Amino acid sequence: MSGIRTLIQKKVAFYGAGSMAEAIARGLISRGVLSPSSITMMNRSNRERLQELENKYGVITARETAAKEDVLQTTDVIILSMKPKDAAEALRYLGPLLSPGQLVVSVIAGMTIETMQTLLGKKHPVVRTMPNTSSTIGLGATGIAFSEEVSDEDQHLVRTLFEAVGIVTIVDESTIETLTGISGSGPAYIYYMMEAMMEAGVRGGLSSEQARDLTVQTVLGAARMVQQTGESPQDLRKKVTSPNGSTEAAIGVLAKGHFKETVHAAVDRCAERSREMGNALKEEIN
Numbered sequence: 001m002s003g004i005r006t007l008i009q010k011k012v013a014f015y016g017a018g019s020m021a022e023a024i025a026r027g028l029i030s031r032g033v034l035s036p037s038s039i040t041m042m043n044r045s046n047r048e049r050l051q052e053l054e055n056k057y058g059v060i061t062a063r064e065t066a067a068k069e070d071v072l073q074t075t076d077v078i079i080l081s082m083k084p085k086d087a088a089e090a091l092r093y094l095g096p097l098l099s100p101g102q103l104v105v106s107v108i109a110g111m112t113i114e115t116m117q118t119l120l121g122k123k124h125p126v127v128r129t130m131p132n133t134s135s136t137i138g139l140g141a142t143g144i145a146f147s148e149e150v151s152d153e154d155q156h157l158v159r160t161l162f163e164a165v166g167i168v169t170i171v172d173e174s175t176i177e178t179l180t181g182i183s184g185s186g187p188a189y190i191y192y193m194m195e196a197m198m199e200a201g202v203r204g205g206l207s208s209e210q211a212r213d214l215t216v217q218t219v220l221g222a223a224r225m226v227q228q229t230g231e232s233p234q235d236l237r238k239k240v241t242s243p244n245g246s247t248e249a250a251i252g253v254l255a256k257g258h259f260k261e262t263v264h265a266a267v268d269r270c271a272e273r274s275r276e277m278g279n280a281l282k283e284e285i286n
């Protein structure tokens, strides 16, 4: 891959090698933003998983403690991509290894910039992001909040990294939990809706393949309609809904089941849960 020109000439390490790390790494590689040889992935102890990532994407992996330590000491951008419960230990370990030129980027739900810097033991430049798994295919949606210490150049770098795998919005840190409730966790709500539509299709006599194809195309088409026509979902919904017709009947059932209120409550609960996870991490400081 060394002959391929890539957009960013920086080394990036994923500290945590699960689904989110894979989604971003895969997106960055397939979009030609980073070469696989610029990416190092590491996890706590699952060597088979690292072998799988090496085989699939040609990335470098760090398995032994000394190799991991070397990566964490020398890589330009370290992407924290472990679960919140593992973050405190990892950040405490990382802090003393970091030198000033390195940038720490977190995708961890709930963990605040303040908590990150406290656990690192210094006011190191850190970035709090909330991406989603659609980054895998370049259709991610990522919210980003920077600590004061992040230089303009590094802000640009992080933006470029995440824009390569979807859209980016820079937000005030205070809104990132709500953003998690919309776009971070949002794909799961849409999948849940799709599961229900497919099940209903099969119950009504469609084959599972038909139900799947029709549901997928319907979700895709609806999202594209909002994007490409510029019309609001409400106006587009009205165009589907003939007076006294079948759609109106269906929407009536959803409204009776408090569909909108349920979605609002789900988003609120997601944001609240992110805050709870953040608070649990904060408590680990003392």
Ligand SMILES: NC(=O)C1=CN([C@@H]2O[C@H](COP(=O)(O)OP(=O)(O)OC[C@H]3O[C@@H](n4cnc5c(N)ncnc54)[C@H](O)[C@@H]3O)[C@@H](O)[C@H]2O)C=CC1
Binding pocket: 015, 016, 017, 018, 019, 020, 021, 042, 043, 044, 045, 046, 081, 082, 083, 084, 086, 089, 090, 107, 108, 109, 130, 131, 132, 133, 184, 185
């Ligand atoms: N999955 C998703 O849709 C999204 C996840 N996130 C965030 O991404 C983070 C990771 O989530 P997933 O990828 O779903 O989790 P996962 O469980 O698939 O992956 C976590 C990885 O972290 C590694 N790890 C744990 N402790 C470690 C340590 N001390 N040193 C090195 N590696 C360590 C594990 O071995 C594993 O490879 C979470 O904090 C989550 O909040 C953010 C946005 C979306």
Ligand SMILES: O=C(O)[C@@H]1CCC=N1
Binding pocket: 109, 180, 184, 185
């Ligand atoms: O479920 C979670 O906690 C993570 C954060 C956003 C999506 N997945």
